Amino acid sequence: MSYIEEDSSKEFHDELKYLKLLSNSYPTIADACTEIINLQAILNLPKGTEHFLSDIHGEYEPFIHVLNNASGVIKRKVDDVFGNILSLKEKKSLATLIYYPEQKIELELKEQQNIEDWYKITLYRLIDMCRYVSSKYTRSKVRKALPKDFSYIIEELLHEQPAKMNKEKYYEEIIKTIIRVGRAKEFIVAISKLIQQLVIDRLHIIGDIFDRGPGSDIIMDTLLNYHSIDIQWGNHDIVWMGAAAGSEACIATVLRTSARYANLSTIEDGYGINLLPLATFAMEFYNDDKCEFFKPRFENDNTCNDKDVKLMAKMHKAITIIQFKLEGDIIKRRPSFKMEERLLLNKIDYDKGIINLNGQTYKLKDCKFPTINPNDPYKLIPEELELIDKLKSSFLNSEKLQKHVRFLFAKGNLCLKYNSNLLFHGCIPLNEDGSFRRVTIGASGKEYYGKDYLDRLEILVREGYFYKNNPEAKLYGMDIIWYLWNGADSPLFGKDKMTTFERYFIEDKATHVEKKNYYFELEDNESACNMIFKEFGLDPKISHIINGHVPVKLRKGESPIKANGKLLVIDGGFSRAYQPETGIAGYTLIYNSYGLLLVSHEPFESTQKAIEEEKDILSTTIVLEQEVERKRVGDTDIGEELKIQIADLEWLLDAYRTGIIKEQR
Template sequence: MLYIEEDSSQEFQDKLKYLKLLSNNYPTVADACTEIINLQAILNLPKGTEHFLSDIHGEYESFIHVLNNASGVIKRKINDVFGNLLSQKEMKSLATLIYYPERKIELELKDQSNIEDWYKITLYRLIDMCRYASSKYTRSKVRKALPKDFAYIIEELLHEQPDRLDKEKYYEEIVKTIIRVGRAKEFIVALSKLIQRLVIDRLHIIGDIFDRGPGPDIIMDTLINYHSIDIQWGNHDIVWMGAAAGSEACIATVLRTSTRYGNLSTIEDGYGINLLPLATFAMEFYNDDKCEIFKPKLENDRACSEKDAELMAKMHKAITVIQFKLEGEVIKRRPYFGMDDRLLLDKINYEQGTIDFDGQIYKLKDCHFPTINSSNPYELIPEEIELIEKLKSSFLNSEKLQKHVRFLFAKGSMYLKYNSNLLFHGCIPLSEDGSFRKVSIGASGKKYSGKAYLDRLEILVREGYFYKNNPEAKLYGMDIIWYLWNGKDSPLFGKDKMTTFERYFIEDKATHVEKKNYYFELEDDEKACNMIFEEFGLDPKVSHIINGHVPVKIKKGESPIKANGKLLVIDGGFSRAYQPETGIAGYTLIYNSYGLLLVSHEPFESTQKAIEEEKDILSTTIVLEQEVDRKRVGDTDIGEELKIQIQDLEWLLDAYRKGIIKELR
C-alpha cells in the first residue's frame, strides 16, 4: 500500500489537485477499493494475442483470409474445444463458417435438408467457441466487444452452463427461440465475428499495404473497422500518403506503379480518381509509339484486352517521363538530400539515343521522348503542367483516399515500441562501422541518427500532410515524404538509390544494382541488435526487432529468424510478384501468453475455393520462444499503465482515510 504524506510542497499540491480530479470518478472509499481490486485482478489475466502482418501489397483476398483465420489461431482453438468430439471434416466446416459466415450460411441453406437442426447444432458449437475464446478476458472487456443487436443474449449464453439442471431449460429455450423467430442466420454471423475479434487482441501491420496487388483500398476499408490496430509505415504506404498530401512527385510515382502493374481499378474505382486526362495526354503524345517496354505486368488471372494493354503502356510511359521531371525538381530544390546521381535526363544524348552513365555510354532501350526539351530536360511542357494540376486535384479531392490516409496518420508511425518489441518496416540506417548513420535532412546541416532521426522524420511527414497554413513547411514535409520513398538514407527504403530509370531504359543489369544499407549486413549480428534496443530504451535480454520490407527467399536458404531470434523478418511474399523468389506466400507472427509463433503460408487460391471447397491456407507454425511461466497482462505495456493507475488509486484511498480529501457521497 502506498501512502500520501501531507506537506506544503508544490509537489504535494500538484498531487492533491490530481487526486481531487480522480475523486470525481471514484467518489468514495468503496469505489476506489473496487477499482483497485478489479485492476489488480486484470494484471493476472493471460496477455492478449498479438498478430503481426507485413508487406500485404494489395493482395486483399489472402490478407482477409489470414486475418479471418488469425494465422491458424481459430483452427487451433476449434481443435482445443472439439478435438475429441468432431471429425476433421466437421471442424474444417466450422472453421470456414467462422471465417466467412454470411457466404457459408448461404451454401448451407442450399445443402441442408433440415436447416433448423443445423442452426441448433451450429449455435451450440459457436457458443462453446465464444466461451473458450473469451475466457481470458474480463466480462467488461467481452461486453464491449459484443454486437449491439445480440449483446444481452450472448452475454447470458456465455456465462451460463447449459449442463446445470436449474438453467438447462432456460439455455435451450434461448437457442430455440433464436431459431423460431428467424434470427438464427444473423446470430451465427454475430457469433462468428465475435470469435474473430476475441482471438486477436491487437493487430500490427508492419508496412506496405499499397501497390502491386489489386485491392489496397479493400484492405484499408477492412483495417479501419478493426477493433485494435497499429501500423508502421512502409515505403509503399508513404508514397500514397505523399500523393494524398499533394506531392506531385508522389502522385506521378503512384500512377506509374499502378499503370505498371495494371492496377488502374484501384485508382479509378477504389478512389474515384479520374484518369481520363492522363489517357488523353498519352494518346496525344504517344499515339504512334508502341511503348513496348512499358506494357503492364499482369498476373495470369488479371488479363486485359490488347487494346487496353496498349493504352496502359502509353499512360505508363507518359507518367514515367513526368515522374523523372518532377523528381528532378525535388532533387534540385533539396541539394542536401544528396541525390544528384538520380538526375539522369540531362545525361541523355537525345540524337544518338544513348546515355552517359557513370562515365560509360549505354544504348537506351527506348529513345522516343516527344515531351522532353533536350536543352532543358526537366522542364514540364504546358500540357504536362495542366495534366498534373488535374491529377493533383483528383487526389486531393478523393474523399475515400483522404479518409484512408488520415487513418494511416491516426494509427501509424515510423516505428513502435510495444510489449518489449520494436516494430518498424525497413531499417535503422547504419554506417559501415556499425554505428548509427548521421544524416543531415535540412538546409541547417543539423544531423540526426538512430531514434532521433526517425522521430524527426515523423514530425516532418505529419507537417507535409497537415501543415495547411505554412506552404513552405508543407512543401518541405512533402519532399521529405518523397525522400522516404526512395532516398539513400531513408529508413523505409534502406538502399543507396532506386534505379527506376536504369531498369526501364538500360539493358545492362549491372546498372540496376541497389546497394542495401549496412543494417541488412548486420541484421544477423546480436551486438548490432542490442545496440538498437538500447537506443530505443528496450531491454536487449527480452526484446525483439520485427520488420518486413525485404522478402525472405526461402528457396535460397534464407531464414526469417536473425541474430539468434532477436530480429524477425516477416516479409515472406504476400505479393504474388515476390512468390517465385520467396517460395512461400507470406509470414505472419503470433505473440500470445505462451510465447512467439512464426507462421509461414502457402499460396492462397481464392476466397471462392476457401468457402465452397473449405480450402484453408496451408500454414506451418514454428515455435520461436516458449514461456516457462505464462505471460500475464501485468507483464505487458498495458499492465504497466494499470500499475500506475493502481498506485494513483491507492494514494486516493489513503487521502480519503486520512481526511485529506473528503468522500463526495
C-alpha cells in the same frame, strides 16, 4: 519559507489538485477499493494475443483469409474445444463458417435438408467456441465487444453453467427462439465475427499495404473497421500518403506503379480518381509510340484486351517521364538530400540515343521522348502542367483516399515499441562499422541518428500532410515524404538509390543494382540488434525487432529468424510477384501468452475455394520462444499503465483515510 519548502509546497499543491480530480471518478473509499481490486485482478489475466502481418501489397484475398483465420489460431482453438468430439471434416466446416459466416450460411441453406437442425447444432458449437475464446478476458471487456443486436442473449449464453440444471430449459429456449423467429442467420454471423475479434487482441501491420496487388483500397476498408490496430508505414504506403498530401512527384509515382502492375482500377474504381486526362494526354503525345518497354505486368488473374494494354503502356510511359521531371525539381530544390547523381535526363545524348553514367556510355532501349526539351530536360511542357494540375485536384478531392490516409496517420508511425518488441518496416540506417548513420535534415545542418532521426522524420511527414497555413513547411514535409520513398538514408527504402530509369531504359543489369543499407548486412548480428534495443530504450535480453520490406527467399536457404531470434523478418511474399522467388506466400507472427509463433503460408488459391471446398491456407507454425510461465497482462505495456493507475488509486485511498480529501458521499 525556504526555496525547498516553496518547491515542496507547490509539489504538494499539484498532487492535491490531481487527487481531487481523481476523486471525481472515484468519490468514495468503496469506489477506489473496488477499482483497485478490479485492476489488480486484470493484471493476472493471460496476455492478449498479438497478430503481425507485413507487406500485403494489395493482395486482399489472402490477406482477408489470414486475418479471418488469425494465422491458424482459430483452427487450433476449434481443435482445443472439440478435439475428438468432432470429425476432421466437421471441424474444418466450423472453422470455415467462422472465417466466412455470410457466405458459408448461404451454401448451407442450399445443401442442408433440415436447416433448423443445422442451425441448432451450429449455434451450440459456436457458443462453446465463444465461451472458450472469451475466457481470458474480463466480463466488462467481452461485454464491450458484443454485437449490439445480440449483446444480452450472447452474454447470457456465455455464462451458462452446464453442470447446473436450474437454467437448462431457459438456455434451450433461447436457442429455439432464435431459430423460430428467423434470426439464426444473423446470430451466427454476429457470433462468428465476435470469435474472430476475441481471438486477436491486437493487430500489427508492419507496412506496405499498397501497390502491386489489385485491392489496396479493400484492405484499407477492412482495417478501418478492425477493433484494435497499429500500422508501421512502409515505403509503398508513404508514397500514397504523399500523393494524398498533394506531392506531385508522389502522385506521378503512384500512377506509374499502378500502370506498371495493371492496377489502374484501384486508382479509378477504388478511389474515384479520373484518369481520362492522363489517357488523353498519352494518346496525343505517344500515339505513334508502341511503348514496348512500358507494357503492364499481369501478376494477378486480371487480364486486358490488346487495345487496353496498348493504352495502358502509353499512359505508363507518359507518367514515367513526368515523374522523372518532377523528381528532378525536388533534387535541385533540396541539395541536403544529396541525390544529384539521380539527375539523369540531362546526361542523355538525345541525338545518339545514349547516356553517360559514371564514366560509361550505355545505349538506351527507348529513345522516343516527345515531351523532353534536350536543352531543358526537366521543364514540364504546358500540357504536362495542365495534366498534373488535374490529377492533383483528383487526388486531393478523393474522399475515400483522404479517409484512408487520415487513418494511416491516426493509427500509424514510422516505428513502434510494443510489449518489448520494436516494430518498423525497413531498417534503422547504419554505417559499415555498425554505428548509427548520421543524417542532416533541413537548412540548419542539424544531424540526427537512430531514434531521434525517425522521430524527426515522422514530425516532418505529418507536417507535409496536415500543414495548411505554412506552405514552405508543407512543401518541405511533402519532399521528405518523397525522400522516404527512395532516398539513400530512408529507413523505409534502405538502399543507396532507386534505379527506376535504368530498369526502363538500359539493358545492362549492372546499372540496375541497388545497394542495401548496412543494416541488412548486420541484421544477423546480435551486437547490432542490442545497440538498436538500447537506442530505443528496450531490454536486449527480452526484446525483438520485427520488420518486413525485404522478402525472405526460403528457396535460397534464407531464414526469417536472425541474430539468434532477436530479429524476425515477416515479409515472405504476400505479393504473387515474389512467390516464385520466395517459395512461400508470406510469414506472419503470433505472440500469445505462451510465447512467439512464426507462421509460414502456402499460396492461397481463392476465397471461393476456401468457402466452397473448405480449403484453408496450408500453414506451418514454428515455436520461436515458449514461456516457462505464461505471460500475464501485468507483463505487458498495458499492465505497466494499470500498475500506475493502481498506485494512484492507493494514493487517493490514503488521502481519504487521512482526511486530506473528503469522500463525496
